[in-house]
Amino acid sequence: MRVIKGAKLVAGTTLLALALAACGNATSTGEASGAEAVRMKIGEPQKLFSPGDTVESEGAEVMAAVFAPLVKYNDDKEVVNHVADSIKTSDNKVWTIKIKEGYKWHNGEPLIAQNYVDAWNYAANQENAQSANYFFGRVQGYADLNPGEGKTPSTKEMSGLKAVDETTFRVTLSQPFSQFGTMLGYTAFYPLPKAAFDEGTGKITDAYMKKPIGQGLFKMDAPYNKGTDQTINLSLFKDFPGDKPKFEKLQFKVYTSAETAWNDLQAGSVDIQEQLPPAAISTAKAELGERYIDQADAAIGYIGFPTIASRAYDDIRLRRAISMAIDRKTITETVFSGTRAPADDFLNPLLDGYRPGACKACVYDPDAARKLYAEANGPKTLELGSNMDNGHKEWIEAVANNLRSNLGITVNVTPFEKFQQILDELDAKKYTGMFRSGWLIDYPSPENYLTPVFSTGAIKDGSNYTGYSNPEFDELLVKGDTAATMEESLKYYQKADDLLLRDLPMIPIFYYRMNAAFSENVRGVKINLLNQVEWAQVEKVV
Amino acid sequence: MGRYILRRLLQAIPVLLGATLLIYAIVFALPGDPIASMYGDKRAPENVVNAMREQYHLNDPFIVQYWHYISGAFQGNFGRTFAGVEVSSIIASKFQVTLNLAFTALVMEAVIGVGLGLYAALRRGRAQDTMVLASTLVLISVPTLVTGFVLQLLLGVKLKQSTGIEFFPISGVADGLHSYLLPAFVLAGTSIAYLTRLTRTSLAETLRADYIRTAVAKGMPRRRVVGRHALRNALIPLVTYLGADLGTLMGGAVITETIFNLPGIGQELFRSVYERQQPVVVGIVTLLVLVYILANLIVDLLYAVLDPRIRYE
Numbered sequence: 001m002r003v004i005k006g007a008k009l010v011a012g013t014t015l016l017a018l019a020l021a022a023c024g025n026a027t028s029t030g031e032a033s034g035a036e037a038v039r040m041k042i043g044e045p046q047k048l049f050s051p052g053d054t055v056e057s058e059g060a061e062v063m064a065a066v067f068a069p070l071v072k073y074n075d076d077k078e079v080v081n082h083v084a085d086s087i088k089t090s091d092n093k094v095w096t097i098k099i100k101e102g103y104k105w106h107n108g109e110p111l112i113a114q115n116y117v118d119a120w121n122y123a124a125n126q127e128n129a130q131s132a133n134y135f136f137g138r139v140q141g142y143a144d145l146n147p148g149e150g151k152t153p154s155t156k157e158m159s160g161l162k163a164v165d166e167t168t169f170r171v172t173l174s175q176p177f178s179q180f181g182t183m184l185g186y187t188a189f190y191p192l193p194k195a196a197f198d199e200g201t202g203k204i205t206d207a208y209m210k211k212p213i214g215q216g217l218f219k220m221d222a223p224y225n226k227g228t229d230q231t232i233n234l235s236l237f238k239d240f241p242g243d244k245p246k247f248e249k250l251q252f253k254v255y256t257s258a259e260t261a262w263n264d265l266q267a268g269s270v271d272i273q274e275q276l277p278p279a280a281i282s283t284a285k286a287e288l289g290e291r292y293i294d295q296a297d298a299a300i301g302y303i304g305f306p307t308i309a310s311r312a313y314d315d316i317r318l319r320r321a322i323s324m325a326i327d328r329k330t331i332t333e334t335v336f337s338g339t340r341a342p343a344d345d346f347l348n349p350l351l352d353g354y355r356p357g358a359c360k361a362c363v364y365d366p367d368a369a370r371k372l373y374a375e376a377n378g379p380k381t382l383e384l385g386s387n388m389d390n391g392h393k394e395w396i397e398a399v400a401n402n403l404r405s406n407l408g409i410t411v412n413v414t415p416f417e418k419f420q421q422i423l424d425e426l427d428a429k430k431y432t433g434m435f436r437s438g439w440l441i442d443y444p445s446p447e448n449y450l451t452p453v454f455s456t457g458a459i460k461d462g463s464n465y466t467g468y469s470n471p472e473f474d475e476l477l478v479k480g481d482t483a484a485t486m487e488e489s490l491k492y493y494q495k496a497d498d499l500l501l502r503d504l505p506m507i508p509i510f511y512y513r514m515n516a517a518f519s520e521n522v523r524g525v526k527i528n529l530l531n532q533v534e535w536a537q538v539e540k541v542v
Numbered sequence: 543m544g545r546y547i548l549r550r551l552l553q554a555i556p557v558l559l560g561a562t563l564l565i566y567a568i569v570f571a572l573p574g575d576p577i578a579s580m581y582g583d584k585r586a587p588e589n590v591v592n593a594m595r596e597q598y599h600l601n602d603p604f605i606v607q608y609w610h611y612i613s614g615a616f617q618g619n620f621g622r623t624f625a626g627v628e629v630s631s632i633i634a635s636k637f638q639v640t641l642n643l644a645f646t647a648l649v650m651e652a653v654i655g656v657g658l659g660l661y662a663a664l665r666r667g668r669a670q671d672t673m674v675l676a677s678t679l680v681l682i683s684v685p686t687l688v689t690g691f692v693l694q695l696l697l698g699v700k701l702k703q704s705t706g707i708e709f710f711p712i713s714g715v716a717d718g719l720h721s722y723l724l725p726a727f728v729l730a731g732t733s734i735a736y737l738t739r740l741t742r743t744s745l746a747e748t749l750r751a752d753y754i755r756t757a758v759a760k761g762m763p764r765r766r767v768v769g770r771h772a773l774r775n776a777l778i779p780l781v782t783y784l785g786a787d788l789g790t791l792m793g794g795a796v797i798t799e800t801i802f803n804l805p806g807i808g809q810e811l812f813r814s815v816y817e818r819q820q821p822v823v824v825g826i827v828t829l830l831v832l833v834y835i836l837a838n839l840i841v842d843l844l845y846a847v848l849d850p851r852i853r854y855e
Contacts, residue, residue, distance in 0.1 A: 046580065046625060047625040047626070048625060048626060048627070055581075056582075126589040126590075126593060127593070129589075129590045129593035129594050129597070130590065131580075131581075131587065131590055133587055133589060133590055134587050146589055148589070149588075149589070149592045206626070209626075225627075225631065225635075226625055226627045227623070227625075227627050227631070227632035227635070227636075227810075228631060228632060228635035228636070228805070230714050230715065230716070230803075230805055231716075253714070254805075255713065255803050256800055256803060256809055256813075257800050257801065257803065259691070259801070260694070260712065260713045260800075260801060260802065260803045261713075261803075263694055263695060263698060263699050263712050263713075264712050264713050266699050266703070267698055267699045267702045267703065267708075267712055268702070269708075269711070269712060269713070389816075417572075417573060417574060418574045418579045419579075419582060419583050420574055420575060420578040420579050420581070420586065421573060421574050423585070424574075424575075437583060438582075438583040439583065439584075440583070440584075461585070461587075461588075462585060463583070463584050463585045465585075
């Protein structure tokens with residue numbers, strides 16, 4: 001009899017397994033309609049959605065479909081008005097922004113100037129702990145909302161931000177800044193509807209962050225449950241006044257592995273993938289032809305020299321020698337399989353102002369490097385620190401090998417678990433060697449490659465990790481920021497760039513590339529300067 | 543029997559509590575600020591980091607943080623991730639996926655493994671036996687990573703491209719049980735091979751026992767000899783293996799889950815450790831400990847079913 005009991009148990013377990021599997025069926029809803037939707041691969045957004053708190057690319061991609069920015073960037077890399085009807089300034093300090101009529105929120109409310117004022121004040125207030133808080137640092141009155149840790153802001157509004165009428169608002173900056181108009185296309189500058197805020201606390205509600213109401217091309221079908229949902233489904237917003245795409249449904253599919261998404265793309269189960277896995281790059285062009293996109297990306301990878309933590313790298317010749325000893329071309333081609341391009345300027349080819357070959361010390365010349373290194377009496381041992389996640393290990397090892405063989409010295413690679421650890425140890429002067437670094441712009445202006453990474457003001461609050469401080473450089477930035485025209489600004493920024501090329505506080509190693517692909521189901525996929533798909537031009541092939 | 547089960551379950555309580563403390567401490571000891579690390583290569587804005595550290599009690603000493611966590615857990619509040627999502631909702635949905643995957647794999651493992659082992663044991667020394675042994679050897683030596691990608695490419699991409707029909711979905715859980723078949727097979731791969739070999743050896747040994755010879759000698763039909771007398775005795779080591787394997791299948795499915803984009807707890811655990819999401823890590827590990835404890839208990843109870851000489855009281 002006992003055998004029969006045992007058999008019952010085994011059968012019971014099997015039934016349980018089947019029942020559980022069947023439950024799985026019930027939990028996965030929403031993708032049944034996936035057949036007619038345009039499907040795009042994303043990684044899991046880091047946080048729930050809120051203009052002031054979505055600072056990473058995956059969440060920003062979704063937000064870009066739900067919201068329409070004030071400005072966009074055209075094929076010639078110029079800023080063009082989108083929701084904004086006009087953006088005017090006479091002194092780069094007071095900016096008057098007028099929005100076009102006819103825009104509506106997905107819940108039917110009309111879009112008004114006050115929506116921008118509310119959203120920006122919210123993001124700038126330290127009490128709300130919004131990641132994009134620093135974007136508003138140039139607006140007058142920002143300091144009042146950010147008195148520092150443990151203190152409560154005395155007001156909830158920045159004095160420099162006022163709605164003049166229903167469709168016009170005025171932004172007063174604390175210092176003139178010619179690039180302010182360029183910043184306005186970024187996620188942080190999206191508006192928020194009245195419905196976003198809780199009436200009691202004045203905070204953005206959880207419900208809103210799960211299902212943001214925007215004024216853009218697509219509205220979300222259902223709240224997004226971060227961590228559990230594998231898809232985000234959106235539908236075309238019929239009342240959108242601008243150009244609309246020729247398909248109704250958009251779906252973001254969350255993947256953890258680029259390889260899996262690439263397999264899905266080949267099998268036709270996903271339509272757009274923005275970054276292909278390195279292994280796919282070599283064959284993608286031949287396999288996909290027109291459906292493969294290889295374009296410049298806004299990020300740069302550097303190796304930096306500490307100036308505060310150590311004085312060992314003070315000799316410019318030493319830094320030049322190290323730079324010349326690195327074979328950027330081979331590293332980008334072999335280690336990165338072409339997903340990076342050799343860097344030859346502190347500005348990025350994505351934007352105006354970039355000058356090919358500007359960095360003379362970026363040309364590979366091992367003989368000259370060795371000679372220069374000896375002249376500078378460089379140390380016999382160098383430290384090269386890097387965080388080893390996100391695929392940094394391989395290229396750092398390659399750079400170390402270059403330095404070893406070309407300079408005839410010992411190079412110790414110091415591994416760090418995360419990049420923030422390098423910063424902590426540099427600040428504490430515990431680590432005193434060279435270190436890897438990178439920069440992705442916040443808004444597509446050449447200025448953004450300079451001020452946040454190399455200006456004196458950025459040592460404390462920005463991303464100037466080397467501690468480079470050059471009054472002449474800072475002054476050129478101010479001249480660029482206050483210049484009357486874009487062309488004039490650019491001239492000053494290039495002069496500032498020249499100083500960096502001379503001083504080499506960091507050495508640029510590579511530019512990132514955007515290696516995207518799309519399936520046969522879609523046409524006209526274009527990716528803009530912010531690495532976001534321009535949905536209005538996308539067509540679905542039936 | 544009932545008292546025995548109760549005693550075992552009560553013993554589990556200190557183990558579970560100890561596990562939470564230990565895991566909490568281990569994640570706590572990892573270097574780096576979890577909030578600042580969210581900013582990648584950029585300098586983390588100080589005011590935002592401070593506000594968030596305050597909100598998540600990160601400035602408190604370890605024991606206070608642990609107290610916040612454990613006292614919340616007893617009230618059914620398992621905390622929130624740094625993105626503000628409730629940990630319980632994340633674990634509930636991910637656990638479902640992993641449970642589906644693990645049980646599908648376990649059923650495959652039991653059916654295919656025991657079946658093949660039985661087949662080989664009854665044809666011991668013949669060509670079929672050698673073939674089963676050789677193929678399991680291959681299955682054991684090829685890593686999951688390879689079988690996963692190869693099967694995904696062949697059965698998911700190439701087959702669909704050449705026939706136009708989707709036999710196996712490559713990723714996600716949208717197709718219900720269907721989406722689990724391929725990943726479950728990949729996950730179960732090595733275990734199938736082990737179980738086949740274990741069944742074969744165990745059964746072959748039992749078949750040589752005196753009582754089997756007696757049963758055959760008294761003219762019992764072969765089917766009955768093998769099924770009732772030999773297999774039942776040979777099952778004990780197999781049940782032990784299957785029970786222990788359930789835990790491994792659940793906690794060790796990171797690679798399979800990543801390849802097939804299944805949002806399960808393996809993947810979540812991996813990411814949460816990386817992101818220092820203490821409440822998530824502790825929640826998942828505690829749950830896994832619970833699964834191990836329950837699986838062990840069930841295995842022990844099954845012993846009594848299989849072998850009447852074993853009694854618990």
